[in-house]
Amino acid sequence: MMPDLQPGQKLARGVARHLRAHGFVSVEEFVPARGLRVDVMGLGPRGELWVVECKSNRVDFTSDSKWQGYLDWCDRYFWAVDTDFPSELLPETTGLIVADAYDAEIIRMAPEDRVAPARRKALIQKFAVHAARRLHDLRDPRV
């Protein structure tokens, strides 16, 4: 059964499935720092941090003035779009994932720009807290 998801959330679901096939886990709507909220934060087996922003249409992308602020909070930055999206709009210096609600595919690997060790440590702890809190909310809704 398909839950009632927004277009961007459908892309995020497909992205999360695909990341898992790469050995990554991920969370949605992760806040790396105050005022920032990324659609998908992936965590790889060696502590790699990938941000994936999901754009369901052109305006969704052109109206986004924040994305460059996310670059400092990940090792690789990707866009996830559907097959109809005019992907030539997207900067070639970022990664490209084509997704739907069921799966995704990395079309262009993002260049790597590794975050510093202290920031990585803090982000992974924040990721752990985010995931555990959401999990607890789902398992024990009376919390």
Added chain:
Amino acid sequence: MMPDLQPGQKLARGVARHLRAHGFVSVEEFVPARGLRVDVMGLGPRGELWVVECKSNRVDFTSDSKWQGYLDWCDRYFWAVDTDFPSELLPETTGLIVADAYDAEIIRMAPEDRVAPARRKALIQKFAVHAARRLHDLRDPRV
């Protein structure tokens, strides 16, 4: 609504609620290292790692030959038991939590024996993976 939980899982649920009130998040059935599985692993705001083993009766405790192996994987080690448990059986060098399915209370704070930084880093990353994977399984059961 109370899901159909085993006695130990009920204690774990109360423990998780109480830890949250202390600013901790937690996961259940966490595997810190091959062959070990702890009932509750709590993660504190400054990266503190607390293990809580839940014992629903005397035999559950006396038949446990593994618990000392958990001491190396946390900063503080606790037992969680219900009010009927003969708590004098439990070593005084460990922490004591009295719990039920709804809440818990720390009766005796466990002594602190901090894990080394490299191990803490690895454990927090493992905690993040565990929590995110369980969360993903619940949110998208078709994964």
